[in-house]
Amino acid sequence: MWDDLKRLAAAREGRRIDALFAQDADRAASFSIEVDGMLFDFSKTQLDDEVLAALIAVADAAKVAPRREAMFEGVRINETEGRAVLHTALRNLDGAPVLVDGADVMPAVLGTLDRMEKLANEIRGSAITDVVNIGIGGSDLGPKMGTIALAPFHDGPRCHFVSNVDGADIADTLRRCTPATTLFVIASKTFTTIETMTNARTAWDWLEAAGETTDGKFVALSSNQTRAAEWGIPAERVFGFEDWVGGRYSMWGPIGLSMMLAVGPGNFRAFLSGGMKMDRHFRDAPLARNMPVMLALVGMWHNQVLGYSTRAVLPYDNRLERLPAYLQQLEMESNGKGVSMEGAGLTVNSGPVVWGEPGTNGQHAFYQLIHQGTRVVPCEFMVAARGHEPSLRHHHELLVANCLAQSEALMRGRALDEARAGIADAFNGDELERQARHRVFPGNRPSTTLVYKLLDPETLGRIVALYEHRVFVEGVILNINSYDQWGVELGKELATTLHPMVTGAETAEGKDGSTRQLLTFLQRNV
């Protein structure tokens, strides 16, 4: 199937995307999907009817639709860990039964949401001024990204996020907090993660050193309720979730508590409801009109077919500044796999390298490479129709103009003639030729644009769910397990063996020459 697509790609080599608009007046509408006031425009790509049909055929052959049902129905599609994948149950606000091994998980999910809301209301009405979320990976990136994104809705305590085992992270954060009015939220699915446990202990010591009680100052968010209890957190302050919630899919449940504390239970519910709306669309819409499916297929056309191995995510929405980092975990930890479900090597690229920064900042940094570098980087732009600052509308208009200008520039480029004409007054002869060449933009570079009305909680929920389902579709087509992450284990194991060598408790015997040299240099310079 990849061969057919590669043949289609070869037949289109050199074809100008901008010419496609001249040939088909309806192109923009035909290669776009609008759902509930959110528009995904993928017309500035090489997709045409034939390519679209071939991509849909790939999705059909991979059984995307039945696999999608299997996910929503609680089948253990995380085959290497024998787990269901049911983050969708966390936002299933109408409570329709979701069965795992015949038992409905919804009463427990909604019961936990209710407890979270009670605690959030209690804390938001208390003397607590600062909340420090201690967690890493999925227990940090989601709530942090969401809390920043929803700043205009922030009416609760200040929320801080400590993740790194580098003591600089917690030290810099605690300096801004007062022991008597600070609450620590220990977020860890496993409650064994070394970074989180080390930071949690440091927070505990900080309170004790200040002569402050630790009672009522800690909340745990974890699947491992036994460990949380052993750690000294009372049961009523522990919020559990099941193993069918992957870490990088967990911001919809207890791991979202810090975000709920910041914006309040009502806004958190609106976030969940946005996710639920995207779930319904994903489950019901035909593949060719399905936003997550098309987002995935356009991405696969670029990565697996055309070989563009990175993808830039460029939100023209400053409050989505952590979205690229969030998506790096969501996409790269999920689909950065080299073997199929059956354990065979992949014959095409795994998921792409995802990177990005908000616009317009990126324009003044790395867009040079996107426009004139030798590699093609498909870009995913996103922008809101409206900003949250009515008195700064002129800022928003400039933001939108820049976003649209970038995708237009990437597609159109600037030919040598045009470049020459632009500087003909300043140069002539060979120098004109030389200077003009530096000002040529090859163009024909693909991009997609996602437009939404306003970055509110519901829209954020829809955007996050959109990307989650995109990852799912890509994983099904690649026939990989998007829900495990064995690739993070080896480094963790080696860190455990290296730790006593760093402290000097053990010698570095048996390590390679480079590691020994680095250790020696570090120890000499402590």
Ligand SMILES: O=P(O)(O)OC[C@H]1O[C@H](O)[C@H](O)[C@@H](O)[C@@H]1O
């Ligand atoms: O929530 P935790 O159990 O502390 O895990 C935190 C993170 O660390 C792991 O290494 C995984 O790679 C991530 O998927 C996870 O989100």
